Ligand code: HEM
């Protein structure tokens with residue numbers, strides 16, 4: 614992101630979300646906390662990393678997840694309802710397989726994200742907008758990392774094998790008809806519809822920034838955009 618060296622760190626109110634060192638979205642607080650001996654935040658290796666924006670891998674993983682989640686929702690909508698008498702079928706197998714793949718890619722993305730802190734780049738936005746953006750991103754990680762386990766529990770409770778693209782089969786994690794696992798299935802489905810609503814919000818926000826605010830928010834996540 615060549616022309617905007619400190620953007621993203623600008624304008625964040627003290628105590629704004631995203632300062633947590635465990636899931637860092639760099640902020641002025643973080644910058645001053647880790648300034649080098651010269652007192653210039655740019656001398657800090659942590660901040661110079663954070664100010665680079667989204668790198669190639671982060672962008673690749675973002676758009677890969679978008680593609681996989683899109684495919685997964687199409688499959689989920691087309692697959693038969695899962696109930697006591699459901700027998701395994703192609704769409705159900707595909708749902709489980711893509712679900713496991715999404716979990717694995719998302720776990721990789723999460724680790725990559727922890728190692729490469731990226732500031733939210735909403736310099737001219739009010740605090741509430743930064744908070745909503747940050748909470749939405751965290752919720753994406755939460756749903757896509759925890760949700761698959763609830764689906765897996767439900768599959769086990771319905772005695773459906775979780776075969777991953779025909780390569781291997783995961784063991785069951787719940788007894789047949791286990792009440793907690795059936796409830797987990799309901800929560801899984803609910804969580805995923807909430808995810809879909811949040812994706813609509815997220816896409817709407819990205820387009821709003823691009824079309825009306827004319828800022829760099831969308832561009833820096835695009836393959837050839839600033840980073
Ligand atoms: C992370 C990606 C996933 C997404 C986006 C997703 C999405 C969904 C959606 C939207 C439904 C509701 C379908 C409907 O109401 O017609 C659903 C149901 C279900 N999914 Fe997933 N799923 C994912 C991962 C998984 C995984 C990894 C498994 C199993 C290993 C799984 C197993 C199930 C089961 C068993 C149901 C039926 C739940 C019930 O009604 O008890 N899902 N999924």
Ligand code: HEM
Nearest residue numbers: 678679682726731733734750753754812816819830831834
């Ligand atoms: C399955 C759908 C999607 C998911 C799960 C998703 C998830 C995420 C997550 C977790 C982040 C935070 C990145 C990080 O700090 O690790 C993010 C950032 C971003 N996403 Fe998405 N995204 C989705 C779809 C889209 C789409 C379709 C667009 C564009 C229209 C988009 C545009 C952006 C932009 C511009 C950012 C950067 C925001 C910033 O930090 O300034 N996303 N997305």
